[in-house]
Amino acid sequence: QKEVEQNSGPLSVPEGAIASLNCTYSDRVSQSFFWYRQYSGKSPELIMSIYSNGDKEDGRFTAQLNKASQYVSLLIRDSQPSDSATYLCAAPDSSYKLIFGSGTRLLVRP
């Protein structure tokens, strides 16, 4: 199993819907997680971090961490076409090296 795994998508949702992006991880990463958004041709941008079990909300974004099941999710409420991008899940290994998943491409249909 890779350290951080994501479904490559694309995940297609209609405008206004909830987009749910998932990520699973192995025991080889530390227990803090980061969601980066990457628009086509652009660099990754940090949008959420989560360090403990449960939910963390920031505007339309909610990150969820379930350590028992080793998955982390990102929910985007009221999805907008401008949310169309690739979403990268990342976690550090034993220290500082941030390990990225391959990313899930989200397409929000107007």
Add this chain to the structure above:
Amino acid sequence: GAGVSQSPRYKVAKRGQDVALRCDPISGHVSLFWYQQALGQGPEFLTYFQNEAQLDKSGLPSDRFFAERPEGSVSTLKIQRTQQEDSAVYLCASSPYSNTGELFFGEGSRLTVL
């Protein structure tokens, strides 16, 4: 500048040429990372600096790759004798902290080796 600056943004090299990619991190940022991103993939770790010290170079694909950050600020990633498999986007990221996943990325340098 306000963000991480990388140059050149685009580089086309003939196989066998040497290239140098520059990263100017956010002023005062202690940590500096280089990542390689192939099309449709997530960024892959290459190397990490804490100030001027290169603490980890385990991700460098071969001894043709070399990185430095001599004064703890600007960093250069050098690739010698480029090969076609080196074609990728090279991302530089910095952070004011060590041991963090909160990175600020530059726009990247897209390298195409013909």
